[in-house]
Amino acid sequence: MNKDINAFRNREMAALTCHVLCRVRTVLVSPILPARCFGKEASGVAVGVSRCRSSGVVLRGQFARHLAGGRAGEEKPKTHFGFQDVTEEEKSQMGDVAIRIARFAKILRPRPGDADPAQRAEGQIIVCDINKAMLNVGERKAERIGLANVITWKEGNAEDIPFDDNSFDACTIAFGIRNCTHVEKVLQEAYRVLKPGGRFMCLEFSLVKNSLLRWLYDQYSFQVIPVLGQVLARDWDSYQYLVESIRQFPPQEEFEDMMREAGFQGVYHENLTGGVCAIHSGFKL
């Protein structure tokens, strides 16, 4: 049944999907968060996502920390410095996960005598999305905040990623995978392009475990969000689709199984805001 539903996915909403493929050591692949990431240019999920973003700093901080693989100070002494900066950056400005990771990459392991760490940024972040307009928005933003030399932009379908096998350290997608028609294909493609040892991470709306919280969340989703969509964006239907598509997406454990079926190992998830969103992680070994 889920496959049938997947077949209906509104392709316009798939425009929100973005794959950032990154060659940076500590992985950074992130889907582009719409609206606030790219100002008012991106349409769509701002309203639905904002609730998730209210746990915003925690969410992004957790995500970035997850990707870097460990707590501050655990791996290399210099990493601690990197983490500190990332946290401050998060608190001081908005930005997509990709942008934040790019900044993190820029300041990773500064060496003495470095005039401008950006010039020596190791690794590369590739943002891949099926929608050229979204990529353009991202490009403009990257230029504006001085990360143009770290990120490259590629048009492509997450179900058929235009890159070779075993070429990336990390692959991430945020708030995009539920808009893809064939989620299993996206997972298989992510597995394919990752190097052995590479990590896949997915941030997506998920199932709220607590029944009271779930009821409140559902009431807000179905009663309020489409109304806000109509009043603020002249568009009831897209926001109705949004809240429905969230419910259509498999719950956390089922999505973990889907990741395992694609070949990922060490698969686990972490809930945010009681399950409103969840970060799933898996490795290619």
Add this chain to the structure above:
Amino acid sequence: MDFVLAVAQNAPGRGRMFVRQLVQSDSHQDAAEQTESPEEELYPGHIRTTPLQKALLGVGSTLMALYSPARDDMVAVNGEVTGMLALPWMHRKMLEDAEGQQILREKPKLNSYTVDLDALRSLPEGTLGRAYTQFLDVNGVSPDTRLPVRFVDDPELAYVMQRYREAHDLMHTVLGMNTKLVGEVAVKWVEGLQTGLPMCLGGALMAPIRFRPKQRKDYVTRVLPWALKNGFKGKFILNAYFEKRWSQDLNDFRKEFNIQEPPSA
């Protein structure tokens, strides 16, 4: 699968309904079923809304329409959502009139596809049809800009609302009012008093706040008394089957419906 895709792409609302029927209920999706009433489109474009959603839409659309008058869709939504008591009254007024009954039976639509505007332009001066096209041309408006009704939960009442919306320009014509602010307020008064729609009455009461002093003077001394008189004394203009009256003399139309001549500028 292709058929299903075609349904989904061509009729988003119905596609959703179709999807919903395919979906097996599990705890994840139960919530959607419980919080939303079963999705049934009573007419194309219909969106079922709960009382809470209607309340939120009413408040939201009022605030947004005041904040940004260019949001004509907010005025439309507001009319639909707040007109729940007015629409049955309008419907009854149409049922009690022979011509109104005919309109309800045949449910004509008023737009540039159903009405031959060029033919109307060539009608003799002083006819309803000629005056209507003159109004459209002088004020730069088109009959095609009326939004479809979406939030009324009854197909008959939805038609009444749609007819009211499509006949707005004809109201202007019959009353002889232009689309400037004072003219719009005058039309809103007549519409509001005849239909009982809160959106019209609310708009007529709130919009004068934006008048400049000269407009306000003109409004208070000349336009408002005339508009109120027509609103109270005039016959229900929506009972006019306009499509059959294009060649009627406008003055005769006004006499028939007890509409006073518009005050001279």
